[in-house]
Amino acid sequence: MELLREMVITDGKVYDNNVLKVDSFLNHQIDAGLMMKMAESFYEYFKKEKITKILTIEASGIAPAIMVANLFKVPMVFAKKSKPSTLKNNDVYTAEVHSYTKNITNTIVVSEKFINKDDKVLIVDDFLANGQATLGLMEIVEKAGAKTVGVGILVEKSFQDGRKLLDERNVNVCSLCRIASLENNEVKFNISDDEK
Numbered sequence: 001m002e003l004l005r006e007m008v009i010t011d012g013k014v015y016d017n018n019v020l021k022v023d024s025f026l027n028h029q030i031d032a033g034l035m036m037k038m039a040e041s042f043y044e045y046f047k048k049e050k051i052t053k054i055l056t057i058e059a060s061g062i063a064p065a066i067m068v069a070n071l072f073k074v075p076m077v078f079a080k081k082s083k084p085s086t087l088k089n090n091d092v093y094t095a096e097v098h099s100y101t102k103n104i105t106n107t108i109v110v111s112e113k114f115i116n117k118d119d120k121v122l123i124v125d126d127f128l129a130n131g132q133a134t135l136g137l138m139e140i141v142e143k144a145g146a147k148t149v150g151v152g153i154l155v156e157k158s159f160q161d162g163r164k165l166l167d168e169r170n171v172n173v174c175s176l177c178r179i180a181s182l183e184n185n186e187v188k189f190n191i192s193d194d195e196k
C-alpha cells in the first residue's frame, strides 16, 4: 500500500537495524484516516470469506482491528496479555507468546465466551516479525474449534521468520507493506512490492 510505505519512509525511525518505530501514526499517536484506508484494503482482500470475527492482541492491534470489524460488521475480540482476576482458568483459551521487541513471554488469554467453533476468524495485527503473536492467536482459534481464514498485517518484516512460518501453514496472509531489510537503519521494501 503506497500511502503506508510513504508514511514509513517519512515518519518511521529504525533502531538497531531491526526495529521500526512508527509511534507518530500507528503505535502511539494514530492516524485514523490512514488506519481506515488500511482497514478498507483488508476488507477488499478478504470480503469473499464469510468472516464472523476479527481477532487481535492488545494493545497495538486494537486500532486497526476495530476498523476492520466495523467494515465486516462483526465483533472484534482482542487477546489480553494477562488474565483478569474476573476470569477463571477453565473459562479461557490461552497461548504462550514471546515478544521479540520486549524479550518477554506472555500467556495471552481470550474468554471462551467470545470465540466458538462456528467462527471464521480474521486475525489482524500491526506488525509481523517472528510470527509469535499471530501463531499464538491461531492456537487460540484452534483451541476454540474455530477456523483462521486469514491474517491481515500492516507492516511485515519479511527478513524475520513470521511470514515463512505462516506460508508453511498455508495461511492466507495480506501484508500492506513488506520490508525486506532494515540494515544500516534504512528501510528497504520488498522488490515485488516496489513493482506494484
Ligand code: 5GP
Binding pocket: 018, 019, 020, 021, 022, 027, 060, 098, 099, 100, 101, 125, 126, 127, 128, 129, 130, 131, 132, 133, 134, 157, 162
Ligand atoms: P512477532 O510476534 O511477529 O515476532 O512480533 C509481532 C509483535 O511484535 C507485534 O504485535 C508488534 O507489536 C511487535 N513488533 C515486532 N517488530 C516490531 C517493530 O519493528 N516495530 C514495532 N513497533 N513493533 C514490532
